[in-house]
């Protein structure tokens with residue numbers, strides 16, 4: 397039973413995340429995109445951190461201090477006939493497993509790179525997660541208005557460090573103070589940075605020979621001949637444009653531009669929207685796929701934001717809709733427990749006043765107010781659809797703390813709190829083999845702060861956390877476990893499923909172990 401209306405709505409969705417290292421320009425480009433979509437009226441709206449815009453909201457204390465808000469978790473706007481959902485991937489001190497999990501809820505990703513810095517640590521980590529999913533990855537090389545590295549060198553770095561083919565959709569004409577424009581290979585035109593210097597037109601179409609009209613003033617500039625040569629070279633030496641590879645995330649279309657001066661951003665947006673996929677069919681636990689056009693609603697929880705309102709201990713469960721249409725007040729089943737629930741208290745993320753009349757379909761995100769029913773990875777479905785979506789992966793933590801109850805009399809609430817927060821996916825937990833101490837693991841510092849805050853406020857259990865120097869967790873096959881393998885250079889522990897792992901201080905310690913026990917395979921999570 398195909399519903400043409402639903403199909404049309406779903407096909408218009410473009411749901412993606414921007415992955416980048418802090419300061420590459422993610423916020424700046426996001427704002428430009430929102431401006432194009434008419435979702436905000438002035439730049440500087442997204443980063444409430446700097447303006448204190450969020451002071452009047454009642455998010456939990458940590459969020460207030462950091463200015464994270466549920467309103468910037470998902471940003472939705474319309475552009476042409478597309479409905480765009482940008483999912484935020486908090487970085488820096490706000491980095492957490494939720495940042496990774498958000499990448500499980502998108503259909504494509506945009507990688508923003510600083511042209512002077514190239515690929516940085518956090519970009520690489522996030523890239524690996526996206527790459528494993530095999531979804532399209534688009535690259536925006538930013539800050540062209542500053543002197544950066546040679547474009548060719550940046551493309552080579554993409555291939556070397558990330559092992560992905562690249563195809564330049566456009567090519568810079570100069571950079572920094574000498575930036576003149578972009579040779580837009582894909583759209584066959586030149587986009588001038590300062591059109592006023594060359595007759596006023598910003599976009600100059602190219603003829604079949606790939607040239608601009610003979611009488612155009614830009615022809616006289618020294619840079620024109622140079623860019624023709626460069627583009628010729630790139631076309632000959634580089635990979636050819638391959639839609640299939642792009643769709644599988646094996647080739648990344650690369651765009652150059654400058655987010656701050658809003659140069660090349662609109663071209664990027666329009667070309668991106670043309671290529672970025674509409675919502676995919678999602679895989680279930682049993683490997684089947686649910687079509688996004690399936691009329692009955694289903695979705696999964698990929699993130700839980702806790703304690704939005706300390707007085708009520710409310711949380712918001714972020715649900716990626718995988719099929720059908722969400723309607724306010726609809727009845728759904730929570731797959732894990734079989735419990736029937738009504739979806740009434742729900743936030744949608746349309747960034748303007750039309751919020752209430754929009755319908756959400758496959759590809760969209762809704763925020764469900766939760767009093768403790770949901771866990772990360774949960775599936776929700778309508779009627780008889782009865783699906784369970786694939787489990788979300790766990791990510792290898794890189795920060796570890798020993799944790800104890802501050803008050804020994806509160807052991808019971810301490811244990812209960814830890815159990816529940818671990819189950820919910822807020823933090824990972826291990827116990828050391830020898831001393832049976834609790835160790836918690838996270839991918840970002842924020843997770844520890846949220847953990848400490850929630851233990852105190854929700855479970856009335858103050859905790860003492862002691863940082864450990866260990867940064868690398870590696871799992872081993874239980875059959876290969878020998879307690880003698882523990883040493884001063886590592887800590888042997890078990891995870892909550894009783895699987896053994898080692899915590900190493902650094903790569904040196906890991907290598908030392910690998911040399912000593914060459915037959916023991918050291919595994920990481922995703």
Ligand code: GDP
Nearest residue numbers: 418419420421422423424538539542654655656
């Ligand atoms: P985020 O941490 O990735 O969100 O980065 P921001 O968008 O906050 O940008 C970091 C800094 O780089 C800010 O000072 C921006 O003004 C600046 N910036 C962003 N894009 C550009 C650009 O295209 N050119 C220049 N010169 N600076 C930029």
